Amino acid sequence: MTTHEHGKHAAVFERERALGYDRQVHRYWAGYDIMHQLIAEVIVAALPDREAASLLMVGIGTGSEVKPFARCAGAGVRFTGVDPSPEMLAIAREKLAAEGLLERTSLHACELRELARGPLFDGAQMIGVLHHLPGDEARLALLREIAGRLKPGAPFVIGGRVGDDPRLRAVEDRRFFEAGGTPEAVEQRQKAMASLNVPASDDEVFALLAQAGFVAPCLIFGELHVKVWVTRHEPSTIGA
Numbered sequence: 001m002t003t004h005e006h007g008k009h010a011a012v013f014e015r016e017r018a019l020g021y022d023r024q025v026h027r028y029w030a031g032y033d034i035m036h037q038l039i040a041e042v043i044v045a046a047l048p049d050r051e052a053a054s055l056l057m058v059g060i061g062t063g064s065e066v067k068p069f070a071r072c073a074g075a076g077v078r079f080t081g082v083d084p085s086p087e088m089l090a091i092a093r094e095k096l097a098a099e100g101l102l103e104r105t106s107l108h109a110c111e112l113r114e115l116a117r118g119p120l121f122d123g124a125q126m127i128g129v130l131h132h133l134p135g136d137e138a139r140l141a142l143l144r145e146i147a148g149r150l151k152p153g154a155p156f157v158i159g160g161r162v163g164d165d166p167r168l169r170a171v172e173d174r175r176f177f178e179a180g181g182t183p184e185a186v187e188q189r190q191k192a193m194a195s196l197n198v199p200a201s202d203d204e205v206f207a208l209l210a211q212a213g214f215v216a217p218c219l220i221f222g223e224l225h226v227k228v229w230v231t232r233h234e235p236s237t238i239g240a
Contacts, residue, residue, distance in 0.1 A: 027179035031223045032064075035127075039157050040068035042220050042230050043123045044077075046155035052076035056124035056149060058112055058142075059083055063092030065127065066101055079105040080121070082112050112145050121150050125157040127228065131198045136208060139199075143212035150233040156214055159221065159228030161198045162205060168224045169193070202227065213238045 025032055047053045051074030057065060060081030069077060079101075083089050086109040096102040108115055124146055133139045150156065169190075177186050199205050205227075206217055214231040221228040 027176050027181065029223065029226065030175070031221065035159070035221045035223070035226075035228060036065050037068045037071075038221050039065065039125055039127070039159075039228065041072050043125065043155050043157055044069065044073045046230070046232070047073075047122055049122075050074055050077070053122040054078050054080065054119065056121040056146070057081045058124065058126040058146060059129040060092060060107070061085075061088045061128075063089075063095045063101075063105070063107075065125065066092075066096060066105060067099055070099065070101060075104075077104070080115075081105060081107045082110060082115055083107075084109065084111055112142065112149075117149070121154065123155045123157075124150055125159075127157070127159045129160060130158065130205070131161040131196050134197055136204075140208050140211055143208055143214070147212045147214065147233055147235065152233060152235055154233045155230055156233055157220070157228060157230050158205070158209070158217075159226065161196065161225045162227045163201060163225060164198060165225070171224055198225070205229075210237070 029035075043055065044050045050072075053073070053076070055069070055077065057079060060066070060083045063081065066079050066081070069079070081089070081092065083092075089107045089109050092105075092107060093102060096105050126142075126146065129142070130139055133142065146156065172193075173186055173190065176189055177183070181189070199208075209215075209217055209231055213233060213235045215234045215237055217229040217231040219227060220230050
């Protein structure tokens with residue numbers, strides 16, 4: 001296989017993985033759509049102007065988290081989505097175009113730290129990212145990067161896996177298996193989950209948020225190991 005052929009095959013493989021992401025996440029995350037609808041409602045309720053605002057979405061993936069905003073926010077709300085996977089963003093462009101939301105969304109295939117600085121955002125969200133980072137140093141760096149791009153008082157919704165309870169893992173594995181996962185696939189998923197560096201507790205997440213200048217986290221969604229909070233950016237609290 002030539003280098004060109006290998007690169008083409010890899011691109012096709014990554015696109016297939018991106019196409020299957022939404023199906024996969026729905027296998028073991030029953031409340032996925034409800035969660036994103038709640039996030040949109042909570043962020044919009046906290047905006048000073050729900051008709052015209054700028055929102056940052058870190059780890060936007062296939063763009064599923066944008067659609068709920070169309071049901072509760074004004075047509076003047078704009079979205080900036082960042083994700084390191086070009087394949088995921090290619091799917092996002094297709095989905096958002098089909099929903100008539102692409103013209104309101106700016107997509108960037110990069111890490112957040114690589115995104116050019118511009119006007120501060122009115123709000124932000126980051127779902128399913130924190131537990132993929134190697135440790136607290138990387139987590140805090142990313143949270144500070146988000147904070148530095150937000151207006152004071154801006155709402156920020158953060159969510160992901162927290163803790164590791166064997167009772168909850170058993171439910172997740174059963175869901176995955178009943179949704180069509182083979183025993184081999186279940187085992188692969190177990191290994192993948194074990195390789196994640198998941199925050200051990202709510203307090204661990206709260207401590208990181210506080211160091212980055214986010215205050216008053218409030219739980220808005222929880223399902224098994226997944227927890228989602230809304231907080232707000234208050235830079236004056238750093239070091240207080």
